[in-house]
């Protein structure tokens with residue numbers, strides 16, 4: 001890995017950015033500092049000037065006050081008189097005392113430390129306090145001027161050695177007014193103590209300041225003298241003098257006449273800002289000053305803070321930019337490292353490819369000598385490395401291609417690269433086709449030809465094979481009896497073979513002008529779209545359909561169409577290959593078949609017979625709806641197709657299932673048999689069954705069963721037989737009735753005719769006459785009864801009988817009936833008993849009295865007729881909402897076989913031939929009709945030779 005020489009770019013931009021930012025920050029700070037400094041200076045200068053003015057005003061004021069004091073004293077006549085007096089007469093003790101008081105008052109109340117009275121010679125003649133008795137040299141000089149000018153003089157400050165203090169003297173002439181001739185008699189010397197008022201006034205500073213100071217100076221020759229005590233120098237007042245030519249000394253400058261505010265260096269040698277002014281009326285100059293350091297101390301402190309912050313900021317900025325730069329460098333090195341790794345991997349990979357590449361790779365120098373080759377090249381050309389390296393390019397060329405070599409080399413020279421096919425030869429002389437890709441490369445200034453070759457023997461073979469198969473396909477396509485067509489994916493026709501052209505009636509050039517859809521019947525277009533989509537999507541390998549094509553002449557042909565896809569190597573659709581088989585004839589046959597099949601199906605379904613078709617193996621081939629309805633066979637059994645299951649299901653429904661199953665089995669073993677039989681069902685149905693074999697070309701393939709429901713006709717037949725029997729019975733009954741009726745009518749009629757004739761015979765006695773009349777009467781009644789019965793039955797038959805309800809007490813009515821019968825039959829010795837079912841009071845009901853009595857009468861008559869010994873009981877019982885009446889006898893009884901028939905019209909147990917009892921056979925049928933008319937029913941219980949009981953009901957509602 002070589003990283004040397006790949007220095008990361010110096011981050012100049014960061015560096016410059018840092019410099020610019022730092023400069024800006026520093027310069028900005030500096031400017032700000034200067035601006036603040038200037039402002040502060042200006043502020044302080046103004047302040048110094050104002051303070052100087054203030055102090056000058058105060059000093060001037062103080063001076064005026066002092067002079068005012070002096071003038072006041074000068075003009076104070078009393079005091080002057082006192083002093084003159086003392087001067088002239090040396091004064092009395094009182095005078096002395098007064099002066100003492102005056103002087104004391106002056107020193108006490110003003111800033112005078114001593115008041116002296118001088119005579120005109122300058123001698124002190126009185127002093128308060130009495131500390132010194134001579135005047136100093138400084139005022140001494142001025143005494144003459146005071147005496148001469150008679151004016152008040154205030155001396156400058158001066159130093160007194162005696163008391164080591166400084167002071168100023170205020171010399172006031174004591175003027176005596178003697179006859180308007182004033183003259184000076186003496187001098188008052190007010191010794192002003194500057195430390196009392198003046199110096200404090202000078203030294204006080206209106207604002208707190210460490211270094212501010214006011215100086216009062218004056219010029220003394222070539223020097224300046226500081227008049228007040230100094231803040232920073234412990235010297236005696238008026239002792240400090242400095243040369244006048246000190247150029248930077250504000251005091252000297254002030255004395256030199258410079259006023260205003262300046263920067264200077266004070267008596268300590270410290271830079272100060274000072275204001276210099278002249279104090280008017282004096283020889284003094286005032287300097288107010290303050291140390292520069294103090295002015296700027298706060299600013300400097302702030303600026304130091306700001307500087308620290310700025311430095312920290314710049315350090316932080318530097319670190320940040322440094323970090324960015326470091327990061328950049330780190331990334332640069334990392335990327336370089338990764339690039340290097342990648343490069344090494346690539347180199348390795350490239351070496352690997354070179355070594356194991358499946359292509360021939362060699363390097364040829366400008367003399368066309370092979371100088372490097374990969375393993376595959378050696379393998380292909382069958383040379384060892386030693387042999388191969390150094391061979392000329394022409395040595396591995398097939399002879400027939402040598403001529404092209406120089407031309408190809410110059411092409412590479414010109415274009416730097418070339419790809420071409422040629423033939424090379426191996427060591428054993430085998431010539432093989434090769435595809436060469438040659439490139440001119442420059443390695444350290446020397447030209448080489450890098451050649452990559454590929455043995456294309458197989459490809460050539462494949463191409464040949466492809467060519468052959470294409471040729472074959474073309475032949476198949478063109479000569480195929482099937483209609484074939486190739487279209488683009490947009491259905492534009494590319495090729496169509498002769499068969500296709502023939503089928504559609506278009507020639508190939510016409511087909512190329514149209515698309516596939518043009519001659520597809522529109523019914524098939526949606527289906528085609530879907531199918532082709534699936535085909536393109538790869539869901540189906542081929543799309544097959546049967547569809548109609550519209551020929552050029554408009555006629556229709558059916559084609560079984562198969563569409564497959566020709567795709568390129570990327571799987572994209574190139575073409576559709578369509579193969580069509582003309583199936584028009586088959587379609588017509590299918591249609592005919594469909595027709596006959598549907599006809600058969602419709603016939604099957606429309607027939608009233610159930611039809612089942614099975615094959616030789618007993619599998620259900622076909623059945624109609626009627627069959628499943630008739631046999632109630634579940635659809636799943638029928639659809640399963642197993643005849644055996646259907647057979648088991650239907651056999652259970654038959655009366656003789658065994659014989660049915662046997663029959664079917666027999667028919668399976670005899671496929672040719674044509675059979676018919678009748679099936680009788682458990683539930684009374686009757687089916688006719690026909691069966692015959694199904695044949696195709698004379699060969700039995702199955703059996704057709706048909707079933708016909710003949711239950712109705714069977715029942716009708718039975719009905720007819722029954723009706724016939726009934727009619728015969730009726731006929732017989734009528735014959736018997738006629739026989740009976742003729743007998744029954746003839747009997748009373750004979751009696752009537754016979755006894756009527758006897759009545760007309762003479763000689764009849766009364767009893768005979770009565771007897772005959774009685775017989776006539778009875779016979780008439782009998783005849784009437786017969787006729788009544790006939791009329792009643794006729795009415796019943798014609799439906800003219802109506803009920804006629806009325807309220808009756810049945811106990812009463814039935815008791816009467818019983819008594820009536822007992823009386824009529826008294827001779828028979830056959831007792832009749834009535835048995836009421838209700839107490840008399842409850843036995844009232846609404847009913848058809850006539851019919852009830854007639855029913856009971858009929859029954860009692862019968863009981864009497866068929867009973868010889870025993871008794872007759874009749875009555876009723878209550879059974880829920882009905883009354884059940886009974887008539888019971890001990891007569892001949894009725895055998896079982898006749899029990900139901902006796903209620904039929906004209907029926908009599910003993911037939912016409914063996915008549916023992918009279919009657920028409922109508923009574924019970926009238927009873928039955930009446931009972932049913934009234935809402936009840938009638939029955940009989942009887943035992944032969946034991947007796948009978950007739951019972952009937954009628955509805956009962958208690959009233």
Ligand code: ADP
Nearest residue numbers: 862863866893902908909919920921922923924
């Ligand atoms: P008839 O006029 O013949 O009595 P009915 O209709 O009253 O006609 O009776 C029909 C037949 O029923 C009678 O002929 C008789 O054979 C039989 N029958 C009716 N009542 C009795 C009875 N109480 N005992 C025996 N047989 C009877």
